[in-house]
Structures are given as structure tokens and as C-alpha cells.
Amino acid sequence: MDDGGSVSETTTLGEKIARFRALRGLSLRATAASAGVSSSFLSQVENDLANPSVASLRRIAAALGVSPAVLLESKTGHTRGVLRAVDRAQHPLAGAVKYVISEPPLRNLEIYSGTFEPNGSTGDVPYAHGDSQEFLIVVSGTITLRLGDEDYVMHRNDSIEYLSSTPHRIRNESEAPAEVLWITSPPTERITTRTTTRTREQMQET
Incomplete structure (x- = not known):
């Protein structure tokens, strides 16, 4: 009750x-x-x-x-309203924070922003989720994206597109904070799969 x-x-x-x-x-x-x-x-x-x-x-x-x-908050017919920065849901990471930008109920897009302190990352190992189109753009600073077996050093306004099913990891190896924006379409379930290097090698051998 x-x-x-x-x-x-x-x-x-x-x-x-x-x-x-x-x-x-x-x-x-x-x-x-x-x-x-x-x-x-x-x-x-x-x-x-x-x-x-x-x-x-x-x-x-x-x-x-x-x-x-x-x-x-009620929404009008032509907008879903303003999401204030202080009201964004947060996902604490390793020296970083991931913010939920897209308000539920989700439609065609899922949007997140992330801030990374020096040495901050999305985690110790790459992760994957769903099999959607994912777009990453660096808003400020410099980050290193591990995508599959490749590393990409990305600076402000650099962007990259990939499948969310590809194991990926972001880390900030610079001495200044960095900020990124993720856009995923269609939205994926937030159940992620962490993939270690050993696991990927075993998969390649099969």
C-alpha cells in the first residue's frame, strides 16, 4: 500500500x-x-x-x-520539452560520466553524452550492445577509440560511425578533459557484453 x-x-x-x-x-x-x-x-x-x-x-x-x-513534465504536440542538464540520468564510469540525452519513450534515436577526465574510460575492456548504427563525435578534447582491433585517436569535431555490435572502448589518454556524443539508431537494450582480448582471439580461431 x-x-x-x-x-x-x-x-x-x-x-x-x-x-x-x-x-x-x-x-x-x-x-x-x-x-x-x-x-x-x-x-x-x-x-x-x-x-x-x-x-x-x-x-x-x-x-x-x-x-x-x-x-x-508535459509535452506539446511539436516538442518533447527541454531536458535540463541537471536532470539528465547518469551512468558513472571509470573516471568518466555518461549522460542520457534521449528521453523515454525512445523513438528512432538513442543519444548519450560523455565526459572523460584524464585517464578516464568507458571501462577496462571493450563492450558491445545490440547491432545498431552508432555515431560518435568528439565535442572537445582528445580521446582514443578502441574499435575491434584498431585504435583511433580522435580530436575535437572528429567523428566515426560503426556497428554497436563491434566491441568498443573509449579512453582519454591526454592531460585535459574530453567530451563526446553518441547517437545510436535504432535504440538498443542497455545490456552490454564485455569482450576481452582473449575472448576475441578465441573467436577468431573458431
Whole structure:
């Protein structure tokens, strides 16, 4: 059971909560535990069968890394509204942060931005996700992209296109911060596959 003070526009709210949770790669149980609600209640909210109280909505939003305003903001017919920088969902990485730019529900594109401190990276090993067209552009600074078995040093305004199923990794080997933008079409599930060099070599031998 949840307390009173329910919010309106439950259909849009439930869809947004489910989509943000998917973007963050969070399970229903983990999100519910972080928000201090039961898994069954959160499932009902996502399926438009229950209305969260204002207090519960705040906790759910915090668990998703967004503000309640993002979940409640109404959209006009010609725009999905402004996503404020402070309201972007975040994925902490190794000396870097990946921000969710595309608001759910996703349509044709999935957009992320990333900031990389010196020596920061997307992780220790390359990763892959889905089999979509992915476009990477360097907004500022210099990064090194490991794509398959090749390294590409990229500077401001440089860009590259590849399949998201190709193992890839970004690292900042410079002495200054760097910022990048990812665009993926169509959107992919945020379940990534980490691929080590040994695994790739074994695959090539088969």
C-alpha cells in the first residue's frame, strides 16, 4: 500500500519510469528497493495500475537519477520539452560520466553524452550492445577509440560511425578533459557484453 497524494497523468508517468529504468539498466527489484517501495507496487505504477504519492515519486525519481519534474513534465504536440542538464540520468564510469540525452519513450534515436577526465574510460575492456548504427563525435578534447582491433585517436569535431555490435572502448589518454556524443539508431537494450582480448582471439580461431 502507498500513502495518499497521488499525481496525475499516470499513463505517461508509468511509461517514463519504465523507460528510464531500462535506460539505467536497473532491475525492477533494485529500483524498488532503492526507492523504498515494494516491487509489486512499482510494477503496478509502471503498468498504470497504481498512482504513486508525491513522496514515493520523489524517491522513485531519485532511484532513477532524475528529478520528479522530468517524470511529470508535459509535452506539446511539436516538442518533447527541454531536458535540463541537471536532470539528465547518469551512468558513472571509470573516471568518466555518461549522460542520457534521449528521453523515454525512445523513438528512432538513442543519444548519450560523455565526459572523460584524464585517464578516464568507458571501462577496462571493450563492450558491445545490440547491432545498431552508432555515431560518435568528439565535442572537445582528445580521446582514443578502441574499435575491434584498431585504435583511433580522435580530436575535437572528429567523428566515426560503426556497428554497436563491434566491441568498443573509449579512453582519454591526454592531460585535459574530453567530451563526446553518441547517437545510436535504432535504440538498443542497455545490456552490454564485455569482450576481452582473449575472448576475441578465441573467436577468431573458431
